[in-house]
Amino acid sequence: MKQMTATGTTVEEAVQSALEQLQTSRDQVNVDVIDEGKKGFLGFGSKPAIVKVSILKDPVQDAELFIAEVAEKMGxxxxxxxxxxxxxxxxxxxxxxxxxxxxKRGQTLNSLQYLVQLVVNRESDQFYTVLLDAEGYRDRRKETLETLAERLAEKAVRTGKAVKLEPMPSYERKIIHTALQDHHKVKTDSNGNDPKRHVVIEPR
Incomplete structure (x- = not known):
């Protein structure tokens, strides 16, 4: 986080000095008053005001800049x-x-999403959840997973054996669980540890 300490005869003067040096505006910073200063009498006993001014992070701007840089490097x-x-x-x-x-199967998009989330939250006081989509890919992938869930549930019932799916990120596993939550003949569970955590469909 870009920040600096500045002084002035008043708090406002100190803040203005910092804003000019940081080349930013008042609404883009956080101000901590370290010392309000003291006017003194006839010039004697005066103390300067001291402030620490920090530029606020813009998580959206950080995310968009990071994506633009990565995409450009990937051609x-x-x-x-x-x-x-x-x-x-x-x-x-x-x-x-x-x-x-x-x-392949959204792996690059998922990796980029993970990195963007790290970038957005690295200096933030709040935690942000990032979801990347690419020209409707997530909806198409959701439909594919729901169809896959139904097909593999039928296989589990037909064979009487558990069916293990490929590793998936948590929100894709959730799609499988949700698609089969009301299925009367199978149950689902997640096994393993990330990044190899996967869904298992078992006959009831």
């Missing part, structure tokens, strides 16, 4: 559209070479 420049709901940040990516950023 797949993208445009981003961001929506923020409380502490949930949803970012949709679009570009001519978007498939490069999605990767």
């Amino acid at each position: 797949a420049p993208v445009e981003t559209k961001t929506e923020v709901h409380n502490r949930d940040i949803s970012i949709d990516l679009a570009g001519e070479k978007i498939a490069l950023l999605i990767g």
